[in-house]
Every structure is written in C-alpha cells, then in structure tokens.
Amino acid sequence: MTVQTGIQPISAARRAKDRFVQVLVYLAFALAVIPLLSVLWLVVKNGMGRFDMEFLTHSMRNIGARDAGGGAYHAIVGTLEQVLLASLIAVPIGLLTAVYLVEYGEGGRLSRTISFFVDVMTGVPSVVSGLFVLAFWILVLGMPFSGFAGALALSILMMPVVVRSAEEMLRLVPRELREASYALGVPKWRTIVKVVLPTAFTGIVTGVMLAVARVAGETAPLLLTVFITDSINVDPFNGPQMGLPLYVFDQAGRPTDTAIDRAWTGALTLILIVMLLNLVARLITWWRSPARRR
C-alpha cells in the first residue's frame, strides 16, 4: 500500500492556465517587437540607397529642388552640437537636483515640491518647450534663432529624464556605503562625490543616454527655435542651424523622390548616431566598471 502524502500532480486546469498565459506573454512580446522591427527594416532598406560619402560630407546648399545628390552634413553637425549643448545644460542641473532629492531633501516640503514639478516636466509635450524658448528667449530677449536656442528647448525635455533616472540610481546605493564613508571621517559632500556617485555611475550614464536618445529625435522644439537652413553653420550660437530630425521633416515634405530618399537616409543616420552614442556610453561604463579589473 502506498502512503498518502497529500502531494499531488499539477492539475490539468493549472497546466492549461499556465500554457494560456505563456502564449499571451509571447504574443504581447511579438506585438511589441513587430513595429520596432518593421520601422528598423524600412529605415534601413530605404535609407541605405543614399547612405554614402556625399551624404555624410555635403550640405544641401545649391541643391535645386529636382537635383539628386546633396547631403546632411549640416544637419549632422547641428544635431551633434545641439544635443551636446543640451546635455551640458541638463545633465549637471539634473544630476544636482537628483543629489539634492536623495541626499539632502529627506522628504521635506521643498523636495516634494521639486519631485512634483519634475513629474510635471516629464509630461510637458516637446512642442511646448519649443514654444517656451521661442516666446522667452527669441521673442522677449530678442535672441536669434540658433542651435543654442534649440539646445535650451531640448535641455528642458532632458532634465526630468536625467533627474528621475539619476534619482533612482542614487537611491539604489546602499546606506551602508554612505555610513562606511562617514565612519571614516569623510564629510558628506566628499562621500557623495567619491563614494555615492561613482557607485551609481553606470546607472547614471545609462539614464543620461536614454535622455539623449529621447531628445535627439525631437523635431517640434527645433522647428520653433533652430529654424531650418540648407547651409553648413557650425556656430550653434548664431543663426539658423539644421538638425537631423528637421532634415528628415524638411526632405520628407518635398515632392521629389530624391528628397524622399534623403529623408530616409537622414532617419537612418539619426538612428546610427544614437546607437553610436549608446555604444560609447557602454564602453565608458565598461571601462569604469570594477569587473574589468577582476
């Protein structure tokens, strides 16, 4: 006679439920990936045709409406400068805000207010930040359209992303590490600079890259602040510039096939630039990580 242990096989109903949910999860994943892959495929397929040296080294100056050729050099330069300037503004402010929220705010009224407004900023549509810079920087202060004005608009969009991601990462740094540092007689600010920030470094870089990726493709705020040009303008502080999103927008609106092709290639270039920046960030974090020295 077998002893009754009360341990039973998995019931058929639970097996079926398990299967069902498993299928659902895979389906949801496929649904989420299909648009991504299809966009990538389309951009690569349509963009490869004009992805050549001329495209990367020439502007659209003196390219007539029906002419083939031309390139996006001016837009690439513009995008790189605008994103770099935006990062230079948004990353320090965002990082310091996150440090304040995590290390000094201690849930007080000011830090709760800041948190609230960061959330509000996250929800601001990109065109609104462009409008704000247009109204304030260009119309009220009388500054010219410029790459820098665009960078201001982009930095408004970057800031909340940087704050949120850096805040998360700083909160992940264990209390014990801060205490270990305090117990050695290290002042709080040095603890933050030398222990907390380096520990959270990898995560912060990832967050910054997400923010960069987010703003690199923004069109609307640039349209209102950077304006559009067909010429190379390497000075981001003076005169209209171009940006890759603007370039795509501009070329896609033109009626000729050559322009449409350029738009596709512009989109491909933008994706490649963002990927390249991500790769660089990965390399930096890998180079800084303790695992490398093991």
Added chain:
Amino acid sequence: MAKQIEVAGLDAYYGSHKAIEGISMTIEPRSVTAFIGPSGCGKSTFLRTLNRMHEVIPGARVEGKVRLEDQDLYGADVDPVSVRRTIGMVFQRPNPFPTMSIFDNVAAGLKLNGRFSRSELDGIVEDSLKGANLWNEVKDRLGKPGAGLSGGQQQRLCIARAIAVRPQVLLMDEPCSALDPISTLAIEDLISQLKQDYTIVIVTHNMQQAARVSDKTAFFNLAAQGQPGKLVEMDETSKIFTNPAEKATEDYITGRFG
C-alpha cells in the same frame, strides 16, 4: 593613542521614539568592552552615539554627554566629521566600497581626507592590512576589487580600512554576525591584538564571543517592547558571566529569555 570614553545620562531618539535612556558608563582604554542584550534593546544605537553616527539617520538625535578624555563629543563647536575620524567603526555587514580596489578601500579614509604621497599610502596600507591579518592573503592582488574577497576577508578589509585612519577608539557593531566560525575566529584574534593599541567596543549577540574577547561586559535590556533600552549592569566580563549582580542579566546569559 587609546583613550577613555565617559558617558553620562545619554538618551537617544529616532524622531519622537526614545530608543535608549539614561545610559552612563566608563569605557577603559586599551581594553575590549562588549555590549550584550536582546535584539532591539539599543546596543547598536548606543554604539552609534559614541562616534556621532546616530545622527546621520534622518530625525535621529541624542541628549546627554559623551566625553573622550576631557572633550565633550556633543559640544556645540565639535565637528562630527572629526569625531568619526577619531573614533572608527566596523559594521555588521562587511561594506567595502564596490568601486574601489583592495588598496583603495584601505586608503579610502586617507585619500578622501587629505593628501598623502604614494609611498606614505603604500606604507599605511601595508601596516593596516597587516594589522588586520589580511596582508598575506591579498598582497599580490591589491589592485583587484575589494568586493571580490570572501565575507571574512571583506570584514577584515573593513577593519583595515577603519584602522588606516589611526583612530583612538574602534567601535564594532556585531562584526562577526555575517561570518563563518573560522572567519569569526580570525576576527576575534585580531580584536585581542588590536586592544594593545586601541580602545575597542564591540556589540555582539554571541555571548561566548563576549566572554572570549572582552574585558568588560555591559548588559542592556528593555522593560517592554516600545520602551527605551537601558543599561542593566556593567562589570568585569568574568563577573558578569559567573556572578552577575542583577537577576535579569543572569536570566539572559543562562538563556532563560532573549
């Protein structure tokens, strides 16, 4: 180098909750003082008040006096940072800095506080690691991350890090509770060596450990849950474990409660 600590009428709070009340004691230099008592009785809190680590927790505060020789640690013009430099601390869980190598971990307290030449640092790091009985195990891999060591080695690394800044007192908050018996033995041997030079205070849940390593033992208890912890008695370790003055102490060390 080692100095005496005198505590008088010390209360510590977390917000409005009073965690310990009315503690007075004298901690002798060049000796090991052990704090024992049930969980939540405030031993660790009290330990942390001795180097002003208690107040780094938001809302925490301290009332009463702690004197290191003649200086009041809670005086109005005392810099808590310099108090912590003078009174080092080792924590329950080994907490080496994950981004730093073994060398940098030991040198952290020095590097983060001032300028030292490479040769000075080399010397201090070697001395500290030798002092923590870790030198022979790590001397060939000082550049490797500290987090790659075993738990016991990490804890000795933390002790090396604490003694590298040349404190006068070393506080240890259950330094062996996360370690295996062999690592524990290594740490206990180390404590016996370190008391030649330092005043050592150790919180422990392990009464055999208190009996093995300490010269004096203080027993803490709390009347009921939610009540502040108090010092029940403090005496020579041999007396506490053989013939305590208080009934509560005897009950605790014989395992009748806690």
